[in-house]
Amino acid sequence: MSEKNTAWPTEIRLNRDKNQLSVGFKNGSSYDYAAEFLRVLSPSAEVQGHSPDQRVTVPGKSDVLVKELEPVGNYAVRIIFDDGHDTGLYSWEYLHELGESRDERWQEYLDELEEKGLRRTR
Numbered sequence: 001m002s003e004k005n006t007a008w009p010t011e012i013r014l015n016r017d018k019n020q021l022s023v024g025f026k027n028g029s030s031y032d033y034a035a036e037f038l039r040v041l042s043p044s045a046e047v048q049g050h051s052p053d054q055r056v057t058v059p060g061k062s063d064v065l066v067k068e069l070e071p072v073g074n075y076a077v078r079i080i081f082d083d084g085h086d087t088g089l090y091s092w093e094y095l096h097e098l099g100e101s102r103d104e105r106w107q108e109y110l111d112e113l114e115e116k117g118l119r120r121t122r
Helices: 035-040 092-100 100-118
Strands: 009-014 020-025 030-034 066-072 076-081 089-091
Touching: 009 066, 020 035, 020 066, 020 092, 030 035, 035 076, 035 100, 076 092, 089 092, 092 100
Parallel strands: none
Antiparallel strands: 009 020, 020 030, 066 076, 076 089
């Protein structure tokens, strides 16, 4: 099965509190993503930069919420956060990758915050 087919979503659900997104995939996997996790790992150039050395560690997003979800063609979703960030296009493949590596990516983020003297809270 190709990565594209593996990463095809079968269900996308935002919880009532708008702080968690759940996505089920065609291959049977499903992942829950905290809004903070999605915000600090946004695929946008604002966060990721144009090369790995330009990537930004985003602090102070522990209580960020998802304001809105907008489909983008049949390949991605734009997540609009209540802090105004709305430039990240989360492809199905990227969401699947984030789900598979969630624990490692989260720990890397926490380590970066600590190294840079930043905090999750404002």
